[in-house]
Amino acid sequence: MTPDPKLDLLLDRTVDLPPAAIWRAWTEPALLVQWFTPAPWVTTSCRIDLRPGGAFEATMRSPEGQDHPNAGCYLEVEPGRRLTWTSALLAGYRPAPAPAHPDFWFTATVDLEPSGAGTRYRALVRHADEAARRAHEGMGFEAGWSAALAQLEALMRRTR
Numbered sequence: 001m002t003p004d005p006k007l008d009l010l011l012d013r014t015v016d017l018p019p020a021a022i023w024r025a026w027t028e029p030a031l032l033v034q035w036f037t038p039a040p041w042v043t044t045s046c047r048i049d050l051r052p053g054g055a056f057e058a059t060m061r062s063p064e065g066q067d068h069p070n071a072g073c074y075l076e077v078e079p080g081r082r083l084t085w086t087s088a089l090l091a092g093y094r095p096a097p098a099p100a101h102p103d104f105w106f107t108a109t110v111d112l113e114p115s116g117a118g119t120r121y122r123a124l125v126r127h128a129d130e131a132a133r134r135a136h137e138g139m140g141f142e143a144g145w146s147a148a149l150a151q152l153e154a155l156m157r158r159t160r
Helices: 019-027 029-035 130-138 141-158
Strands: 008-015 042-048 055-061 067-078 082-086 107-115 118-126
Touching: 008 130, 008 141, 019 029, 019 107, 019 118, 019 141, 029 042, 029 141, 118 141, 130 141
Parallel strands: none
Antiparallel strands: 008 118, 042 055, 055 067, 067 082, 082 107, 107 118
16 A cells, blocks of 8 residues: 555554454444544444445534435455445446545545554545545545544444
8 A cells, every 4th residue: 555645645543452343343334333424423324235346335414414425335345454445436336426525536445454452554545636635635634534533443442
């Protein structure tokens, strides 16, 4: 996973949880809805068909009560190690009609690598062009994905 700084955004952290706990948080809908969206936003629903070509769908609700459905397709599923999905495709590798929110497609990979008693957590988000990367960065990628990861950590510490 070598990011292109012109096109990609990367969150690289060491997390004090084993890879299996992080994997569960990313792949079990009942867990994902509890941490996926940075507060005060919430995730109201999630559907996961965990296989290449399977659906990843999550609806996020703003503090004002507006729902923002997001749909994508898994490209890679390496249990306990790597998830890759894209918003440019729907389930079954069906091309998505048009980006809704945000106004660009992306492909994301979450890599989990054992590191001591914890995990090196790398989330790489690839964009088609510099404008899309800048737009995603401007939406608060670093703060949002960091906050979501902190929520994931807190949840999984409680569920051990």
